[in-house]
Each structure stands twice: as structure tokens, then as C-alpha cells.
Amino acid sequence: ASLNSMMQANGKLYFGNIIDTNTMQGNEDGVLKGEFGMFTPEYSWKWNRIQPEKGQFHFNDSDAVMEWAEANGKQIRGHTLVWHQNIPDWVDAITDKEDLTKVIKDHINKAVGRYKGRVYAWDVVNEVFNEDGTFRDSVFYRVLGEDFIPLAFRTARDADPNAKLYINEYNLDYAGPKIDAMLNLIHRLQAQNVPIDAIGSQTHLTSGRVSEVPAQLKRLASTGLDIAVTELDIRIKRPVTPAKLQQQKGEYALVTKGCLDVPACVGISMWGVSDKNSWVKEALPAFGAPLMWDGNLRRKGAYGAVDGLL
């Protein structure tokens, strides 16, 4: 049985992964189609790919991903609408409130509108907090303050009333000011009736710092919103050794069980298949081997641990 069907047998909606035009026909496509039911586009749905120049919308690649999903009976989590990274310079340069408000609305209306009724969810805002719980400096926060968040959610809801609307964030995996700030923000948004459905916990984890994940997922669920593990990987400090891979096995099982044990947790998405192709390689070169398949696309111990648990 696939990871996806076993998750569903455990009462969850899916086990997911990332997809994009480069992997739809690559050597991982068999694993992707065979094991996973929900897909997050890794690149092609980001702002700089969809609207690189003002008013010029490019949907060729994002359409190809949507069509791949529909042709293969898979679902899509749209990723992502308002994020400080992967935005074009023309957006970063905006200083006028009215101008930025219009630009955010237009981008969301076009992107969400295009796939209306066809996606399961959207990551509406991504990574808005610093580690100390203050808002991250971004063009969105500089120009609009916190208001960009309700604006983005309200616009997205109108553009596709059926999509689950997520706030997505990393390092919500242990107690501290960042998860506190997230919970406080959710309460403020709920008090203003902002249409938010769910919190995505990216869970880009470091091996050795995983044990609190189940408890923090429960705290996120205490908001009453849906919860999802949206970008799971567990990176290992180099050199990668058999003992460290053994530890990683248990950590994958712990995170999976953490979702199973929280009724509000709808599913888990990995951020990649083979260790060879993970984003960690470039972004965090001191670490390696974060995924459940090795560089030769063989299942690792971590896969066996998750498979055994499900």
C-alpha cells in the first residue's frame, strides 16, 4: 500500500510531496505517483514565476502542474501567494500603501482565480515571523503592517471559496517566541473574522531537535484550525553516519505519529523524494540526507519506520 492510502486508512486526507515541471517526468515520477496523493508545486506557483513583471502573468508551468495532477488523480496545495522570498524586484520596490494593496489583490485574484475549484488549499501567507516572534521585515510588512495578512486571506477567500486557506511557517517545532507569536496572531485574526482555515507547520527539522513536534502540533490545533505538516524533511549534520540515520528513522516515525495523534492534523507533505535533489543541499550545505529515499532512490530506514507505523 502507498503512504497516501495508509494515511487515509488512518483517517487522514493524504501523504504528500512536492512536484514541478522538472520532476513530473524525472526519475522520481514513479515514486511520486505511486506513494503520494497531494502535491505542492516547488517553484512554479511562486510570485516571481507567475507575475515576474507587473501585469504580465505566466501560467504555462503552473498550468502544466495542475494538469499533471488532474491527469493522475492527484490534489494540489497552491504555494505560495504572499512571501518575502521569490518575489520580483518591482514588488519589493513598492512604497505606497494603496499601490501595494492593489498589487496584492490583483496577484491573488489572478493566481487563485485561475485554479478556482481545482485546488485543495493555498498557502496564502508564508514565513511572516522572525525567530523572536516579531514580524519579519518584508515589503508587505514595511508598507502595510500586519494588515497585509487579513487583506491576503479575504482576497483569497473571495477568489476561491472552496480552497482551504493556510498560514504557513517554519520553526514552529519547539516552544519559544515564534510559535507564541503565531498563536497570538491566529487569535487576533479569528477575533476579526478573517477567513483562515489552517496552519501549516513546515517542519524543516534538524535531527536531534525533533522531540517537541507532537506537543507543538497540539498547541497549533488548540486554535480550532486545521493543521498540516507541509514541508517535512529531517536534515542530518554532516558527516552522515549509520548511527545518525538510525536516529532519523525514529524521528520520522515520531513526526508521523504526531500528526496521527492530533485529530485536526489533515496530512503530511514531504519536501522532496531523494536526498540527492533536496533543497537542503544548496540552502544548508552543512547538512545532508534529509529525506526518505537515498541518493540512488532507494528507500531508507526512515521510509520503513513510517511505513511500519502506518
Ligand code: XIL
Ligand atoms: C524552496 C525550494 O525548495 C528551493 O528549490 C527554492 O530555491 C527556494 O524555495 N520554505 C518554503 C519553500 O516555503 O517554498 C522553500 O522551497 C523551502 C523553505
